[in-house]
Amino acid sequence: MSQTWKKTYNDTPLVYPASTEEVSKVLKICHAKRIPITGYSGGTSLEGHYTPTHGGISVNFSRMDKVLAVHHQDLDVVVQPAVQWQKLNEDLAKDNLFFPPDPGPGAMIGGMVGTGCSGTNAYRYGTMRDWVLNLTVVLADGTIIKTRRRPRKSSAGYNLTQLFIGSEGTLGLVTEATLKLATLPESTSVAVCSFGTVRQAADCVASIVGRGLQLAAIELLDDNQMEYLNHFVGESGVKRNEAPTLFLKFGGTPDAVKEQVKIVEKLASKAGSLSFDFAGDKKQEADLWSSRRDALWATMSVMKEGDKVLTSDVAVPISRLPDAIEQAKAHMMALGLVGSIVGHAGDGNFHTIVVYSDEQRAQAEDFLHTMVDRALEMEGTCTGEHGVGLGKRDAVVKELGEDTVAAMRRLAFDPLCLLNCDKIFKSQKGDI
Amino acid sequence: MSQTWKKTYNDTPLVYPASTEEVSKVLKICHAKRIPITGYSGGTSLEGHYTPTHGGISVNFSRMDKVLAVHHQDLDVVVQPAVQWQKLNEDLAKDNLFFPPDPGPGAMIGGMVGTGCSGTNAYRYGTMRDWVLNLTVVLADGTIIKTRRRPRKSSAGYNLTQLFIGSEGTLGLVTEATLKLATLPESTSVAVCSFGTVRQAADCVASIVGRGLQLAAIELLDDNQMEYLNHFVGESGVKRNEAPTLFLKFGGTPDAVKEQVKIVEKLASKAGSLSFDFAGDKKQEADLWSSRRDALWATMSVMKEGDKVLTSDVAVPISRLPDAIEQAKAHMMALGLVGSIVGHAGDGNFHTIVVYSDEQRAQAEDFLHTMVDRALEMEGTCTGEHGVGLGKRDAVVKELGEDTVAAMRRLAFDPLCLLNCDKIFKSQKGDI
Numbered sequence: 042m043s044q045t046w047k048k049t050y051n052d053t054p055l056v057y058p059a060s061t062e063e064v065s066k067v068l069k070i071c072h073a074k075r076i077p078i079t080g081y082s083g084g085t086s087l088e089g090h091y092t093p094t095h096g097g098i099s100v101n102f103s104r105m106d107k108v109l110a111v112h113h114q115d116l117d118v119v120v121q122p123a124v125q126w127q128k129l130n131e132d133l134a135k136d137n138l139f140f141p142p143d144p145g146p147g148a149m150i151g152g153m154v155g156t157g158c159s160g161t162n163a164y165r166y167g168t169m170r171d172w173v174l175n176l177t178v179v180l181a182d183g184t185i186i187k188t189r190r191r192p193r194k195s196s197a198g199y200n201l202t203q204l205f206i207g208s209e210g211t212l213g214l215v216t217e218a219t220l221k222l223a224t225l226p227e228s229t230s231v232a233v234c235s236f237g238t239v240r241q242a243a244d245c246v247a248s249i250v251g252r253g254l255q256l257a258a259i260e261l262l263d264d265n266q267m268e269y270l271n272h273f274v275g276e277s278g279v280k281r282n283e284a285p286t287l288f289l290k291f292g293g294t295p296d297a298v299k300e301q302v303k304i305v306e307k308l309a310s311k312a313g314s315l316s317f318d319f320a321g322d323k324k325q326e327a328d329l330w331s332s333r334r335d336a337l338w339a340t341m342s343v344m345k346e347g348d349k350v351l352t353s354d355v356a357v358p359i360s361r362l363p364d365a366i367e368q369a370k371a372h373m374m375a376l377g378l379v380g381s382i383v384g385h386a387g388d389g390n391f392h393t394i395v396v397y398s399d400e401q402r403a404q405a406e407d408f409l410h411t412m413v414d415r416a417l418e419m420e421g422t423c424t425g426e427h428g429v430g431l432g433k434r435d436a437v438v439k440e441l442g443e444d445t446v447a448a449m450r451r452l453a454f455d456p457l458c459l460l461n462c463d464k465i466f467k468s469q470k471g472d473i
Numbered sequence: 474m475s476q477t478w479k480k481t482y483n484d485t486p487l488v489y490p491a492s493t494e495e496v497s498k499v500l501k502i503c504h505a506k507r508i509p510i511t512g513y514s515g516g517t518s519l520e521g522h523y524t525p526t527h528g529g530i531s532v533n534f535s536r537m538d539k540v541l542a543v544h545h546q547d548l549d550v551v552v553q554p555a556v557q558w559q560k561l562n563e564d565l566a567k568d569n570l571f572f573p574p575d576p577g578p579g580a581m582i583g584g585m586v587g588t589g590c591s592g593t594n595a596y597r598y599g600t601m602r603d604w605v606l607n608l609t610v611v612l613a614d615g616t617i618i619k620t621r622r623r624p625r626k627s628s629a630g631y632n633l634t635q636l637f638i639g640s641e642g643t644l645g646l647v648t649e650a651t652l653k654l655a656t657l658p659e660s661t662s663v664a665v666c667s668f669g670t671v672r673q674a675a676d677c678v679a680s681i682v683g684r685g686l687q688l689a690a691i692e693l694l695d696d697n698q699m700e701y702l703n704h705f706v707g708e709s710g711v712k713r714n715e716a717p718t719l720f721l722k723f724g725g726t727p728d729a730v731k732e733q734v735k736i737v738e739k740l741a742s743k744a745g746s747l748s749f750d751f752a753g754d755k756k757q758e759a760d761l762w763s764s765r766r767d768a769l770w771a772t773m774s775v776m777k778e779g780d781k782v783l784t785s786d787v788a789v790p791i792s793r794l795p796d797a798i799e800q801a802k803a804h805m806m807a808l809g810l811v812g813s814i815v816g817h818a819g820d821g822n823f824h825t826i827v828v829y830s831d832e833q834r835a836q837a838e839d840f841l842h843t844m845v846d847r848a849l850e851m852e853g854t855c856t857g858e859h860g861v862g863l864g865k866r867d868a869v870v871k872e873l874g875e876d877t878v879a880a881m882r883r884l885a886f887d888p889l890c891l892l893n894c895d896k897i898f899k900s901q902k903g904d905i
Contacts, residue, residue, distance in 0.1 A: 442619070
């Protein structure tokens with residue numbers, strides 16, 4: 042068997058189906074011949090999801106990139122898996138509609154379903170799990186199923202839709218999805234607000250969440266991240282306080298936005314804000330938000346040759362967020378690691394972006410494992426939005442226990458373990 | 474075996490466990506002895522969910538009725554299955570919090586998870602599926618699992634939480650749930666608005682939904698229902714137009730509510746509204762909304778001796794709602810059936826409440842089957858919120874196809890079919 046165990050995507054034979062029926066044909070052949078299958082759409086995931094660890098073939102969805110139907114009045118859209126969310130939103134904007142989940146640039150619907158992704162919009166709009174009405178899926182033996190129909194609500198049997206979302210290509214290949222859409226808010230605004238300490242910023246977030254204010258996004262960047270951003274924009278760019286900073290996005294009717302901004306400015310001041318910059322027009326709004334978008338690139342800009350980057354993705358109950366962030370910062374400093382913190386603070390989810398050299402690799406990995414352990418002590422999760430893939434399989438067992446992972450194993454849609462086998466959990470005990 | 478096949482709840486031995494561990498012990502014994510099990514909490518479901526069609530025992534959760542923890546800052550609460558949603562909300566109100574799903578009075582968390590219920594709040598807040606963070610579940614063999622931890626977001630493996638929601642007691646017994654909470658809106662209001670035709674009312678709903686206005690609830694009552702309500706309140710009560718009527722609930726910050734009411738009044742007028750009554754104070758607000766709450770009892774008040782009542786629960790994409798309601802009304806009239814229509818119009822979900830005599834039974838059942846067929850033709854569902862139980866098993870096969878139902882059957886958490894066997898789908902082909 043060793044010749045079929047190819048560990049990289051580049052070595053793998055690619056298949057380019059153009060329809061659900063073609064995917065079904067491919068999977069029937071693979072099922073009969075026992076050929077492992079890994080799906081591939083945008084290729085932006087961070088946890089090795091599309092690495093074909095069992096060899097076999099990769100089903101590349103690039104030919105299935107069509108928007109099949111837009112139902113304006115029903116606020117839904119039917120798409121193929123290789124539709125990119127940004128492109129979709131460009132098209133929908135002319136009808137005043139959008140699809141809220143906003144993961145990394147380049148991500149496509151197939152992979153977004155696979156990882157159950159989210160992004161900065163999750164505080165207001167929820168995650169991928171909240172925006173899928175139904176899925177057409179090809180099972181391991183080639184059977185085509187559609188998980189449900191198109192009404193907004195249904196109690197018709199088991200929630201197969203949610204079973205496939207976040208299943209990382211292990212239960213079936215998604216060939217079509219009906220996605221819910223939201224209307225673009227009539228009015229939007231952005232504010233950027235800095236604090237003396239991360240705890241003050243996190244306290245401000247807690248007071249916004251506790252007040253039930255439905256901001257469009259609440260993002261937290263630490264002082265290191267702000268420093269890297271100032272470095273990244275260079276001499277010509279706008280410099281910001283190198284202090285823990287909240288990026289706040291508002292959306293709604295014009296009066297509601299004005300009212301929210303006022304309330305939030307007061308809450309920020311009460312929590313000890315040092316500054317509260319508020320976008321006066323669309324251009325300023327875009328400029329302010331672009332700093333948030335640049336965070337990863339800014340941190341990567343301080344990398345030296347040969348350095349690598351690791352990202353964590355823990356989420357904790359919101360009350361524990363200040364502790365979790367403070368401990369992560371202190372630990373990172375104690376280890377002498379270069380890195381920053383970017384958080385979807387409204388969800389209790391944050392990323393540490395750690396830059397490390399080859400000599401620091403063990404330290405960086407140890408740091409990430411400790412982050413997960415601390416999150417679990419706080420009743421949190423090892424992954425808020427990136428998924429499990431290969432890297433967090435042991436963490437999931439720690440998080441949920443052997444019996445819960447065993448229950449996942451019992452969802453035996455793929456008893457031959459042909460579909461992205463050994464992702465999320467190991468199909469057998471031991472080191473795979 | 475015939476002596477163990479008891480068909481009614483009254484004949485069934487009841488077991489009253491007081492903890493997750495006791496439920497586990499009971500299920501271990503039942504597993505070893507092959508004794509069928511049906512769970513029971515509030516007993517308000519409409520589709521025969523707690524009818525022990527295979528005999529065995531009923532696990533009555535009435536002793537597990539505690540709120541175990543309220544995490545104010547995290548906006549979540551940990552509860553046992555026999556907590557009643559109304560009682561929970563009474564307790565939470567003092568902290569300015571609430572749990573949004575609002576099914577029939579008396580429903581309890583266990584059954585609400587089982588059916589994946591919703592209610593009038595679903596347009597704004599979503600259904601039960603959107604408000605559960607994690608579940609502790611005892612599987613058929615007595616294994617205790619917890620589906621996830623307590624952060625707001627997690628991508629840690631398969632979504633077992635969503636698998637159990639709506640599984641109608643067939644995959645495991647829920648013994649504990651962590652529920653998300655919302656903050657009570659600072660300001661609320663209610664408006665009642667009548668129209669010349671059901672289509673005008675439905676068009677108004679479509680324009681509210683299409684505008685992306687986040688009203689707290691959008692309910693539609695037909696002219697028959699309004700007539701029964703006038704009859705129900707008697708001489709002393711406030712009479713309303715016996716015309717298709719929208720009941721609208723608003724919630725948010727004070728300015729946002731005022732703004733929304735203004736916008737909606739304009740949209741209603743554009744759609745042809747005959748009246749737009751707006752609550753001036755809390756008392757009027759409660760009075761206006763109480764008519765919506767009385768709908769079922771009002772329709773039942775026109776029952777003659779021996780009459781029975783049947784309720785349908787279809788949901789369709791919102792663009793098809795006017796057609797679906799008009800066709801249902803015309804069909805009901807053509808058959809000479811007495812009945813009314815009450816809709817969670819913002820979700821495209823509506824109920825027909827049909828009153829029938831013994832002689833009309835076949836007609837009433839035929840009417841409900843036709844309703845389902847028409848909903849399916851419109852890409853809708855046979856059940857928006859009540860679940861499948863016994864009555865809609867054939868409809869689910871029509872709706873989703875044999876292969877999708879077969880996929881549900883493969884979720885083999887209970888291979889012996891001891892847990893509420895033959896609900897949702899028949900465990901074997903044929904008439905069970």
